[in-house]
Amino acid sequence: MILAYLGSGALLAALIMAGFAALLSFWAGWVENLVMIQVGRRAFYAAAALVVCASVVLEAGLLTHDFSLAYVANHTDLATPMPLVAAAFYGGQEGSLLYWTLVLGLLGSASLVASASLGPRLAAYAAAVLASIATFFLVVLVLVASPFDLLFVTPPDGLGLNPVLRDGGMLIHPPVVLAGFASFAIPFSFAAAALLANRADAGWIAHTRRYALVAWSLQSAGLLLGMWWAYHVLGWGGYWGWDPVENVALMPWLATTAYLHSSQVQERRGRLRAWNFGLVILAFLLVVFGTFIVRSGVVPSVHTFAISAIGPWFFAFLGMCLVFALVLLGLRAGGLKSAGRPAAAVSREGAFVLQNMLLIGAVAVVLWGTVLPLVSGLFGQERVVGESYYDRAAGPLFVLILGLMAAGPLLPWRRAGRTSLRALRWPLVAAAVMAAFMMVAGVRSLPALLAIPLALAAAVTCVVEFGRAIAKGRLAPIISRRRRYGAYLAHIGLVVVVVGVAASHFWQQEKDVTLTPGQQVSIGGYQLTYAGMEQRQLADHSELVAAMRFGDRTLEPARATYAGLGGQSLTHVAISTTATADVYVIFAGANSDGSASFRILVNPMVSWIWAGGIVIILGVVLGNVGQRRAAPVPVLTPAPLAAPS
Amino acid sequence: MSAVLKWGAVMVVVAGCVGYLIYSASGGASEYYLTVSELRSHPVYDQDVRVAGVVQGDVLHPSTPAGFGPLTQFSEKDSTATIQVVYRGPLPDIFQPGLTVVAEGRLGADGVFRARQVLVKCPSRFSTTQYTS
Secondary structure, three states, X not given: OHHHHHHHXXXXXXXXXXXXXXXHHHHHHHHOOHXXXXXXXXXXXXXXXXXXXXXXXXXXXXXXXXXXXXXXHHHOOOOOOHHHXXXXXXXXXXXXXXXXXXXXXXXXXXXXXXXXXXXXXXXXXXXXXXXXXXXXXXXXXXXXXOOOOEOOOOOOOOOOOOHHHOOHHHHOHHHHHHHHHHHOHHHHHHHHHHHHOOOOOOHHHHHHHHHHHHHHHHHHHHHHHHHHHHHHHHOOOOOOOOOHHHHHHHHHHHHHHHXXXXXXXXXXXXXXXXXXXXXXXXXXXXXXXXXXXXXXXXXXXXXXXXXXXXXXHHHHHXXXXXXXXXXXXXXXXXXXXXXXXXXXXXXXXXXXXHHHHHHHHHHHHHHHHHHHHHHHHHHOOOEEEOHHHHHHHHHHHHHHHHHHHHHHHHOOOOOOOHHHHHOOHHHHHHHHHHHHHHHHOOXXXXXXXXXXXXXXXHHHHHHHHHHHHHHHHOOHHHHHOHHHHHHHHHHHHHHHHHHHHHHHHHOOEEEEXXXXXXOEEEEOOEEEEEEEEEEEEXXXXXXXXEEEEEOOEEEOOEEEEEHHHOOXXXXXXXXXXXXXXXXEEEEEEEOOOOOEEEEEEEEEOHHHHHHHHHHHHHHHHXXXXXXXXXXXXXXXXXXXXXXXX | OOHHHHHHXXXXXXXXXXXXXXXXXXXXXXXXXXXXXXXXXXXXXXXXXXXXXXXXXXXXXOOOOOOOOOEEEEEEEOOOOEXXXXXXXXXXXXXXXXXXXXXXXXXXXXXXXXXXXXXXXXXXXOOOOOOOO
């Protein structure tokens, strides 16, 4: 009971502080009152500290099983293991919004600490925009979706966590994704502040680069962890379903990928100013839009949050952000004329611009697929698109982007001459050899014949660049220009992911079988023998386990039944992973005649996706540790709360 | 030609291509998303549709001929209409009477819906009931 009052009090105080910080910072920035700018910034730190208090209170309520709190009773029970009880903090609607606000407060504070170097006005406006976003979230937390609502009667036990969520992945996937979403607010705030302060130079880009990278890395990790979870835990055989929930996480990632490339053109060549503002704003709007889609249930999705009253609030917030961004861009467009001379089409700049257009094209494809049910519902019968739409519409764009990944890094800035074009011969030769090899091996699918050779070419390009640097001076040039070589490492990681995705997409095999004990099945050159099944009783559930002999191993796909939870069952898939293919066995059920039914898949090279993901993150981290002005970049954990400056 | 014009032209070309890709891909690949009563009142036989409804209590697993996946028969209902659904394959874990499911497949001339895939709306919490303050 006392926790509820403490928590609600902290949230209300945080709301007042954040609102105060927003109003004061706008005004102080306007009149350039240095003292008040400082006060506004500190008010934001105070709001962040109060959000930390509220989070500690909620976590305390969860860990002490305080079932007088509706949130605790609805998301945990006495039988839930402690790590998952702690994870329930972000497992439900209200708690996830609090977690989001927490990340916004911590990263926002960290970004404001050194912001004074950007000039008082820009720093004040950045604090004002950050505080406004925090105010919105706090209004929702206080008025609509409070995690501190009390129950009239305290139940003896809670309802517990959905068995699907009772997994180690729950401890890492949701917090990473939500932190990624929250961190897009920081580049947005500084971009909006630069526009408000009428500053078109690249100062805001340099200052927020590490936060854009943090957002991008968190989002990359979040997407990959989500894919890993879907593949290993949800157990339907794949890792990506083009569900709206996945799409809304992919779109800001695509937009930020574009920004990380185009921002270099502004830093190096003073061009693309308006475009960069647009991309950062777009990424943030996509995050808000995605949150609205996911939390309001306006489009059919297989995993929506429990439909709640926050939909209209996010819709209103999306509208306000959109109008704010458009008015701001419209007012300042005149002052964003590019400095410096335009570049030739065949140049590094040209490659970046084309890559940007293709990425934004991909965003448009995914956006259209996501909102089609909504749009078509307005004009007639609701329609939805499936996987083939994305294959056909986004596939060609991704193939072209792979081509640019192969060519772009070898092109010089400004204009590519004969010599630099000659550097393209190695990736070209590699792609041609690969394509020929695949043709000989009997591959006739055009998408596969394009995607895999181009991916190889992109990897060869990076290897050539590493080779050149090592030929020049061993590791010294790589270390001193690690931002560049870190990016190449990330490119190599992405290529590995692409190869894994392409192979499992083009050459997946699937078979539904019903087997009696001792019967054998063959799929994709693999032999499996069904040995029998047994019932196992565990602490809170029972499991029907099938034994499938595979070489000298025994795979044990199972179906678990949670008697305490209305008899809900849960499939545990069994996966045998090698570098070349996963053998993936789903136990569909036992039949009355003693036979058992399975769905068996052979998914080629899926492990490459996870390995490539690690290389990407490694590339970003290694490329940015100890960079000028940058403390080691906190890539997977939120930055610590900064002390008031 | 000025740089703005040149890149503007490239942008128009790329936007045109993306627009064409979206148009051509969504034409062939989109399916109707219907409720049970919509499918009943305007039956669509010649193409795949998705139909959403609540699983009724008549879920049956007829004995399965060897070589096929398990067969499930159930009916799906919304406020006014009911439809019989037949599906062969592993069902989603949380499939049970009372849950809203989306069946993707084709309506047969006999009025039975043959599903290729059955999706269950994944709830963020397990129980359909929850405590309210």
